[in-house]
Amino acid sequence: MSIKLIAVDIDGTLLNSQRQVTPEVFQAIQDAKAAGVKVVIATGRPIPGVLPLLEELNLNQDGDYVITFNGGLVQETSTGNELIRETLSYEDYLDIEVLANKLGVHSHAITKDGIYTSNRNIGRYTVHESTLVHMPIYYRTPEEVADKEFVKAMYIDEPEILDAAIAKLPQEFYDRFTIxxxxxxxxxxxxxxxxxxxxxxxxxxxLSLTKEETMAIGDEENDRAMLEVVGSPVVMENGNPEIKKIAKYITKSNDESGVAYAIRKWVLD
Structure with missing residues (x-):
């Protein structure tokens, strides 16, 4: 059965190493749309970090959708109408914040409109995220954000610091949250x-589509959930080796327009 929905990750997948959409990827997405295929960006980024791409790829028209915050928010791109909005409670936020301090790792939490951190010495990866997704940073104490709707929180730090923190995460956190x-x-x-x-x-x-009519293209651990639920999971050549194990297809790397290759070989061919 032909593919009618393609969910595409951004970083390491849609974009090349220069964070650009190659002409080949652009044209493949336009050809897929012309063939009646829904191409849906599915990313961990918040919506402001996706809007320029949606415009560039003509994915901001009637009938287009976008998945942001790793699934925390799903909406129509032309109207902003929300299909899914899953937010953390204030109690969730406080527990995540307390554990970050205990583990000695930088953290921040993100609403639809901004990045909030209680780290007086703002972590450099918070600044990196702000630049990447075009969102402002607000320094606020935990008491000052009781009225905020956080779609996700993040532990962000040097890889060795972050890995040490991950090793100490309690099982209760894995039972309680998507991590x-x-x-x-x-x-x-x-x-x-x-x-x-x-x-x-x-x-x-x-959209009344069957599993067999769906494809997902990704490269990292946060793509696992969508790769596991579609009929045609595609992983980039530059993808995580563990994620490649669940792929039906391995496409070319993001620097070789792997998204375009996948669309042309397994959707439009």
């Missing part, structure tokens, strides 16, 4: 009912 490592310096913490897999499944059901 995914998206880069060597990012650990993302979301509501238990939020992940890319749940988001893709919900969207496919809304």
């Amino acid at each position: 995914v490592k998206s880069t060597p310096f990012y650990l993302e913490i979301l509501k238990k009912t939020a992940n890319k897999g749940i988001a893709v499944t919900h969207l496919a059901e809304k």
